[in-house]
Amino acid sequence: MSPNAQGLLNESMAWMDTFYDSELGYLYDVEGGAALRHETRSSAWYALGLLARNDSTEAEHIITNIIGAQFKDPSRQWYGDYQKYPEEPEVGTAAYPASIYNSWDPNWRGFIGTMFVVMLEEFSDLISEAVQELMLESLFNATMGDSYRVGGVDDDNLYPSYSNPVRSFPWRDREDSVPCTDPRKALMRAFVSGWTGRRLGDQNMTDAGEHYAQEIVDLFVRHNTLSEFNSGTYTGVSIFGLLLWCKYLPAGDSVMSEYGPKMLRDTWSAVAQLWHPGMRNMAGPWDRAYGYDMNRYVSLMALWMWTLVGKEQSSLIKKPQVMSHSADWAWSPLMAVLADYHATLLPDGLLDSLTRFGGEHTFEAQAYYPPYDYAPRNITTWLSENVTIGAESYKETVIGGPSTSQESFNPTVVQWTTGSEIAFLSLYPTERSLDVQVTPWRLDLSYPEGNASSIFTLVVSAFADGRTVHGWEDVKGISVNVSGNVNATHSLSFAGQMGGRSKPLRDFEYWNFTYVMPDGFRGLPQLSLEFSR
Structure with missing residues (x-):
């Protein structure tokens, strides 16, 4: 193994040895x-x-x-x-x-x-x-x-294709119906079926894996993005699945070995534009996240970063076992085993982009996750030396995205450096649709299906020095100017481990800034945030 991979294996196994x-x-x-x-x-x-x-x-x-x-x-x-x-x-x-x-x-x-x-x-x-x-x-x-799994049946959420006779979703009879799937689960499902079928000489099993893989490929190539976009945890699972496609299935005899390398490179190309080496974070938005700062929770992408550029350049601290979501450190052996092969498939220049911030830039992409998305989500992220702003427009069947989790779906994320830590602001999703516009230092939000009862709930960092926040003027490291057609007076509360109005989200304490619409409001709710330092 390379020194980075060996180090990851040694440290993680020493930790797991104590649990055996x-x-x-x-x-x-x-x-x-x-x-x-x-x-x-x-x-x-x-x-x-x-x-x-x-x-x-x-x-x-x-x-x-x-x-x-x-x-x-x-x-x-x-x-x-x-x-x-x-x-x-x-x-x-x-x-x-x-x-x-x-x-x-x-x-x-x-x-x-x-x-x-x-x-x-x-x-x-x-x-x-x-x-x-x-x-x-x-x-x-x-x-x-x-093979028993059918999305929408018996509470399962793995959707192999639109051909399943599921009637409870509004997308069922749309003309633009395409195969749809949860990428991380589907990648593994297709691979295990294809590999096991070949190993045991079961042609039906082999064909099932290939058919399922083709549906995944068809969905990916629409926008060259994973359906579940930019997750510190689940992008890491998808990379694992794609590596299995690339390494263990025969070249020339599988759609997985044919398309896996391209899908892996395209995924890393997006990551490279969203990863901020100075902040050691993937800038938002995050379709599903287990925290608001990768320096404080164990993410699978941090483990991959360790294998590629070293522990010090990843977002993992010296003792990952004390970070939030530390159980995911147990993934490390498989990443260490695959690390050296993984490195042979990466896009040119990737390692440099993971270790050196390339300067202010804007990233744009689309992603599509049927049956939950009515249309592709439009993603825009602006990154600068000390501030990143990322958001996505969407129209979905449920609140909380495909994971149906308001806690983990972060359609709007702002991060900045305070000098001593990474601070964050995230929109807590309360609507099934959102329109966004991201420009340098500015974020505009509106609810296309909103009404007088709509609210904008902003989850904002609690700070390590324990500073009490009375309003925007007390938020460390950045100035925030709020405008729009909301009621100018916001409510403010704290979510703390030991008290406050709410409990922490994903172990993160935060301040809750909530804006409501004024009495008698009519029209589309709009909120604009302008930032300066």
Whole structure:
């Protein structure tokens, strides 16, 4: 491995070593607070790291445990999936009802299945024939179970194509219907099906993976962007999925190996324009984020950055385990294993753009995530030395974007340096549609479907020095001038760990500036923010 990849593997494995229960053959839950319960998915990642350290005995111990607890009843919706933790009661019983994404998570077929493929491809010489056979059988069951997934049916949100007979969505009969999918889940689903089908000589399984991959490609090439755009976490998952497409499927015999390299380069080209090396953040907007500053939470993109430009140039601090969302550090072994191959596929000049800010510029793109988007989202981001402003216009079927999460969907993001930290401002989504205009130092927002009851809620940094904010004049590091047809008087509250009107979002404390419309208002609600330093 390169020094960066080796460093990532060594540090992350030293951390996970402290969670390993060698008697049971699982990791304790790396998030903590689980009263010594264990956890399956991070154990699979740890097993890969063990193989990278030539420890096949403990790796096989974990692998056989995970496979032994795999759900094997074909009559169940969760067939082929994996237990979330070994102490878990039987899913689907009266005492423990099946609840998708809670008592069982269909995505774990992909997460653990892809780990098994990487293990078999990279370290088969360390795995016994008997355990390899178990892994292949497990992959067959996971792939068959994954074929049960139909978006809009049984609360599943993985949409393989518009051809499914789902009637509950307004996009069903639109003329511009195209295949649609959650990129991170779909990339893994297509890959595992295509790889397992080839390995086991199952042509139907192979064809299913190829068909699904073609739908993903067709959607991507509309705008050369991932449907879920610019996520510090999930762009990292998508990069992992694309690397699997590129590395482990035969050239000339798969749409995945054909298009994977281009999709990977296009994704990194967008990241390179949005990554701010000085702030060590991806400028907004973020379709789904687990925090407002990558220097304070563990993001998968930071792990990829570590492998490419070193830990010091990433957004990870010296001890990532104390950052928010630290459980994602357990992804590190797979990124370390793939790092050197990954580096061979990157666009020219990428590493320089990840380490040196190239100067003030504006980035524009479109992204499309059916069935939730009525039309492509229009993205504009302006980046300068100390301030970034990014926003997207959208018209969607739900509030909160495709993840239906008001907390993680950040359609408008401003970040700036205060001298000691990265501060932020984000629009908390309360409407299904938004129009934006981003220009240097200015952000204009309007609600095309808004009315007198509309509100603009701005989530603004709490500052490390504990400074109390009484109004915009107390916001550190930047001046904000607010205009528009809103009521000029805003409400202000604090969301704190120990008190305030609200609780933190994604562990981040914040100040809530909310603007309402004046009495008797008619028209389209508009809010403008002008910034200066």
